[in-house]
Amino acid sequence: MVAGHPNTLRLAGEEDSSKRRQILDGAKKVFMDFGFDGASMGEIARAAGVSKGTLYVYFADKNRLFEAIVEEETLEQGRLAFNFDPGRDVPTTLREFGQAYIQLLCRPGGGSAIRTVMAIAERMPDVGRRYYENVLEKMIGRLASYLEARVSMKELAIGDCQFAASQFMLMCQASLFLPFIFQAAPPPSPERITQVIESATQMFLAGYRPRDE
Amino acid sequence: MVAGHPNTLRLAGEEDSSKRRQILDGAKKVFMDFGFDGASMGEIARAAGVSKGTLYVYFADKNRLFEAIVEEETLEQGRLAFNFDPGRDVPTTLREFGQAYIQLLCRPGGGSAIRTVMAIAERMPDVGRRYYENVLEKMIGRLASYLEARVSMKELAIGDCQFAASQFMLMCQASLFLPFIFQAAPPPSPERITQVIESATQMFLAGYRPRDE
Amino acid sequence: MVAGHPNTLRLAGEEDSSKRRQILDGAKKVFMDFGFDGASMGEIARAAGVSKGTLYVYFADKNRLFEAIVEEETLEQGRLAFNFDPGRDVPTTLREFGQAYIQLLCRPGGGSAIRTVMAIAERMPDVGRRYYENVLEKMIGRLASYLEARVSMKELAIGDCQFAASQFMLMCQASLFLPFIFQAAPPPSPERITQVIESATQMFLAGYRPRDE
Amino acid sequence: MVAGHPNTLRLAGEEDSSKRRQILDGAKKVFMDFGFDGASMGEIARAAGVSKGTLYVYFADKNRLFEAIVEEETLEQGRLAFNFDPGRDVPTTLREFGQAYIQLLCRPGGGSAIRTVMAIAERMPDVGRRYYENVLEKMIGRLASYLEARVSMKELAIGDCQFAASQFMLMCQASLFLPFIFQAAPPPSPERITQVIESATQMFLAGYRPRDE
DNA sequence: AATGAATGAGTGTTCATTCAT
DNA sequence: GATGAATGAACACTCATTCAT
Known part of the structure; x- marks a missing residue:
């Protein structure tokens, strides 16, 4: 049904769409401040300045969004x-x-x-x-x-x-x-x-x- | 209002009632396995072999139960x-x-x-x-x-x-x-x-x- | 099973046992202050100075206790x-x-x-x-x-x-x-x-x- | 924190959204029939034909929903x-x-x-x-x-x-x-x-x- | 693509009631 | 009789997730 989320389709090096960037930035802040369980998707949406629905356009679920954040942080710190x-x-x-x-x-x-x-x-x-x-x-x-x-x-x-x-x-x-x-x-x-x-x-x-x- | 939960009344050295002991043991396991947010009071009750209501007979709320676990672990490790x-x-x-x-x-x-x-x-x-x-x-x-x-x-x-x-x-x-x-x-x-x-x-x-x- | 609560056995004119009296007094205060739903049996027990269990020795349930209070108040005001x-x-x-x-x-x-x-x-x-x-x-x-x-x-x-x-x-x-x-x-x-x-x-x-x- | 429920944003004269209207009607019925304490949010949701969660989309909590009902009744009767x-x-x-x-x-x-x-x-x-x-x-x-x-x-x-x-x-x-x-x-x-x-x-x-x- | 209204399963918590002592 | 520890059903409320638009 879901033919693949945008993130799964991204080619290496492709730059993030602005919405995806917004979400990652908002989510990072909220996850880091409140932890995985303490962070709510609503709060993340607010922090990112997008609607809750949009979160799910870019990330399959909360876990995947979290993983993406950690992955990014991992890459960044690894660099x-x-x-x-x-x-x-x-x-x-x-x-x-x-x-x-x-x-x-x-x-x-x-x-x-x-x-x-x-x-x-x-x-x-x-x-x-x-x-x-x-x-x-x-x-x-x-x-x-x-x-x-x-x-x-x-x-x-x-x-x-x-x-x-x-x-x-x-x-x-x-x-x-x-x-x-x-x-x-x-x-x-x-x-x-x-x-x-x-x-x-x-x-x-x-x-x-x-x-x- | 509430004059104090049983735990607040315990004298030093007084041994835990068996129910209290059961709860602490069950809760410790669940909290340590799932973290504070990941642990649910229902799961804790099940692990402790008591009803959810009983949890609240011995501990005012989830925070206090968690604190009691950590306090106990703290004392034990401190000893x-x-x-x-x-x-x-x-x-x-x-x-x-x-x-x-x-x-x-x-x-x-x-x-x-x-x-x-x-x-x-x-x-x-x-x-x-x-x-x-x-x-x-x-x-x-x-x-x-x-x-x-x-x-x-x-x-x-x-x-x-x-x-x-x-x-x-x-x-x-x-x-x-x-x-x-x-x-x-x-x-x-x-x-x-x-x-x-x-x-x-x-x-x-x-x-x-x-x-x- | 329950052969009849004490209250159902009381003969007219028999004076209330002191425990029953205590309960009625405590319950009256709590019911009148908080209303039927707002009053809890625990609060009533505390106000009456008896255990929660004792409440049920004298009254079949919360409704019956409430009815007894109102009945008493009714009689008193009717007198x-x-x-x-x-x-x-x-x-x-x-x-x-x-x-x-x-x-x-x-x-x-x-x-x-x-x-x-x-x-x-x-x-x-x-x-x-x-x-x-x-x-x-x-x-x-x-x-x-x-x-x-x-x-x-x-x-x-x-x-x-x-x-x-x-x-x-x-x-x-x-x-x-x-x-x-x-x-x-x-x-x-x-x-x-x-x-x-x-x-x-x-x-x-x-x-x-x-x-x- | 929450910037305001839909109801707080309504302009005077703006007609209620149909869901809001449904909720108010269902809640009114249940509150009037059972009183504040006797009414449960679940019952209200059922009476309104919406899910429990939806109640909280339109009203911050049970008190606020009740107040809205009374306010409406007040205005209506005052008019x-x-x-x-x-x-x-x-x-x-x-x-x-x-x-x-x-x-x-x-x-x-x-x-x-x-x-x-x-x-x-x-x-x-x-x-x-x-x-x-x-x-x-x-x-x-x-x-x-x-x-x-x-x-x-x-x-x-x-x-x-x-x-x-x-x-x-x-x-x-x-x-x-x-x-x-x-x-x-x-x-x-x-x-x-x-x-x-x-x-x-x-x-x-x-x-x-x-x-x- | 983006929304946000709507959902319902799940949470922590309360409390009337029971029962072994 | 009297207790109070224990129960579990019910509650208010949250939140990840869905979906029509």
């Missing part, structure tokens, strides 16, 4: 550029990456994609998995590649670079992300973030600096 | 004992604590308290804050106290033990928690956990071992 | 004594009766039996009818008897005394009862009541004074 | 035309007005607005007050104006015309309204009404006819 020039020195690279990473996690304004996706991951495992793989794992992978490059330059001594990358990223979160996501503290100040990342960098270097014999 | 004997050596203490901590986070069986609380923290900030303070912050604090003891024994050189504790705990999660919570990987094997914690311990010691001059 | 001594002069008798009647109707403190019964009369016609017959019609009848006595003394010229009594009573309400019951005005002052009744009395006398030929 | 031409003689005017008034009060078909509003007036004082002011008080006022005109023509001798109007209206109810509203008697026959009003008219004239010196 984030970091300077992983293998020629750059390790401390600088780690510091800059750490900054960008924490800013992604602790985005002010509350509605954070990561929380929203975490929340629903149990009921929509594919959504969670894809977000993890395309954003976080990918980020880990890119950092890991950089680290490998420096390992082969003998500047670092790391057994499992993928794992080391993950370690670094989590250290960057220390004292920042959990209080933020549990609403136990206001978003951290830039100064605090800098301190934390500096410490993570030092620790990382202390742990993975090649041992002089 | 978790770790061996922080200041006389024990650092590597052993960190390893054992790390194991217990990761087992708490990555509890098999899906429905995890931490995810459920995270998910709702934006709309129920008090619930989120209390969980963080009474479980995670408390755990950090206890590890920090231990570290301080070892610092004064000159075995560690740490500026901010609270922060260092947080760093250690996050390192323990490396490659484990995020894939788990995003449903991107099955719960990690005990061996994998041991490896990760060993690495975190080594890194921690490398970073905070006192420098001989 | 109200007025001085209808046929020897007393008409103006005095009318004035005094009018006062008592208005005080019955416009009882301060809100919860008025008459409103409560009116409200439910469509759904419980028997209750309404019995209240009307045993209170209002009876009152009309007693006034009518008095009037008849004075008619036979040639002091009044009335064709239908029953109807004339009804006319007098309604005139006494002029400007008082409707604003009161529609919450459009505070309960009338005693002075105002006196004026109104005086006017009703004059009008009545003007209308039913025997015509001298 | 009732009476011939209060100051040139018409008093007995005719009173008789005709009395007829119309009693027909309003004792409308056959049971469900009477006046009873329904009375019943709820304690819990919804505004609704009660507005009904009284816009229907009954207004009617009293119009009769009072007519009486004043005749007073200045020396045809009547009345101190307080507002009060006299109220007296007349209540006398017209004698033996009619209370039995009707308490379900103690079937609606009165037209002949009976005529008699009652004739008597009220006579009494009124007897009381307020100017005294010849």
Whole structure:
């Protein structure tokens, strides 16, 4: 009956129709602010400035709209550029990456994609998995590649670079992300973030600096 | 108006009535599996083996029931004992604590308290804050106290033990928690956990071992 | 199964058990304040200081409890004594009766039996009818008897005394009862009541004074 | 939040949408038959021939729907035309007005607005007050104006015309309204009404006819 | 394509009533 | 008799979804 929703027909690279764009923008705001269950299609329609019916012209149902939002966020965050020039020195690279990473996690304004996706991951495992793989794992992978490059330059001594990358990223979160996501503290100040990342960098270097014999 | 639900009258230490216990157990399962919004009072009643009406005999409303679940989980997790004997050596203490901590986070069986609380923290900030303070912050604090003891024994050189504790705990999660919570990987094997914690311990010691001059 | 509720077994004149009395008192207050639907059995139990279960020991259900209340109120108001001594002069008798009647109707403190019964009369016609017959019609009848006595003394010229009594009573309400019951005005002052009744009395006398030929 | 229900947007004079009209008609019937509490939204939906959800498209909640019904009834009854031409003689005017008034009060078909509003007036004082002011008080006022005109023509001798109007209206109810509203008697026959009003008219004239010196 | 009126299944909650103690 | 824990049917209300226009 439904011959296919517009979204399923879109070719890669085709630009969104303005209505579809409107909907995605409105829905993103509402989903991120209220979570999947807390967001109502009516609220989304209002936020998008379209009628409720129009939502269903572009998206088969609420799930699919949500998935589209997460997919877009996933792509966007997956596209984030970091300077992983293998020629750059390790401390600088780690510091800059750490900054960008924490800013992604602790985005002010509350509605954070990561929380929203975490929340629903149990009921929509594919959504969670894809977000993890395309954003976080990918980020880990890119950092890991950089680290490998420096390992082969003998500047670092790391057994499992993928794992080391993950370690670094989590250290960057220390004292920042959990209080933020549990609403136990206001978003951290830039100064605090800098301190934390500096410490993570030092620790990382202390742990993975090649041992002089 | 209502002079108080049975739960508000319970004395400390008084054991739960069996019905109340049943409800808490059923509700915990449903809330943890489906999240606050995804859980319906009907489903909870069914899971608890009581009628919907009975739910409201023991809890004023869905929010209060949820809060009671989280409170209980909070207390239970906050009561978790770790061996922080200041006389024990650092590597052993960190390893054992790390194991217990990761087992708490990555509890098999899906429905995890931490995810459920995270998910709702934006709309129920008090619930989120209390969980963080009474479980995670408390755990950090206890590890920090231990570290301080070892610092004064000159075995560690740490500026901010609270922060260092947080760093250690996050390192323990490396490659484990995020894939788990995003449903991107099955719960990690005990061996994998041991490896990760060993690495975190080594890194921690490398970073905070006192420098001989 | 139920061999008969205590109330159905009570002999006339037997005094109420204290529990039954408590229930009637509590229920009366709650029913008069909130109406039949607005009153809950729980609230009634609380007001009566007994358990909800006990309500059902004495009364088969909410309807029967309500009927008992109305019945009691009916009897009580039906027992109200007025001085209808046929020897007393008409103006005095009318004035005094009018006062008592208005005080019955416009009882301060809100919860008025008459409103409560009116409200439910469509759904419980028997209750309404019995209240009307045993209170209002009876009152009309007693006034009518008095009037008849004075008619036979040639002091009044009335064709239908029953109807004339009804006319007098309604005139006494002029400007008082409707604003009161529609919450459009505070309960009338005693002075105002006196004026109104005086006017009703004059009008009545003007209308039913025997015509001298 | 919600920018306004359709009803709030209606321009004066704009005719009701057919659905809105259907709902008002169905709800009126159910509310008048069962009272505010006795009426369920499901029953109203059925009576109106719409779905429950549709009720909430047009009215924010049950209270608002009820208020709209009463408001409409209020306006309709407030618009009732009476011939209060100051040139018409008093007995005719009173008789005709009395007829119309009693027909309003004792409308056959049971469900009477006046009873329904009375019943709820304690819990919804505004609704009660507005009904009284816009229907009954207004009617009293119009009769009072007519009486004043005749007073200045020396045809009547009345101190307080507002009060006299109220007296007349209540006398017209004698033996009619209370039995009707308490379900103690079937609606009165037209002949009976005529008699009652004739008597009220006579009494009124007897009381307020100017005294010849 | 876009609308928005309409739907009805589902929600949280209340409450008259029952019954084991 | 008296209790109060427990029930489940009913309620007001929400919201994802449909469909005639």
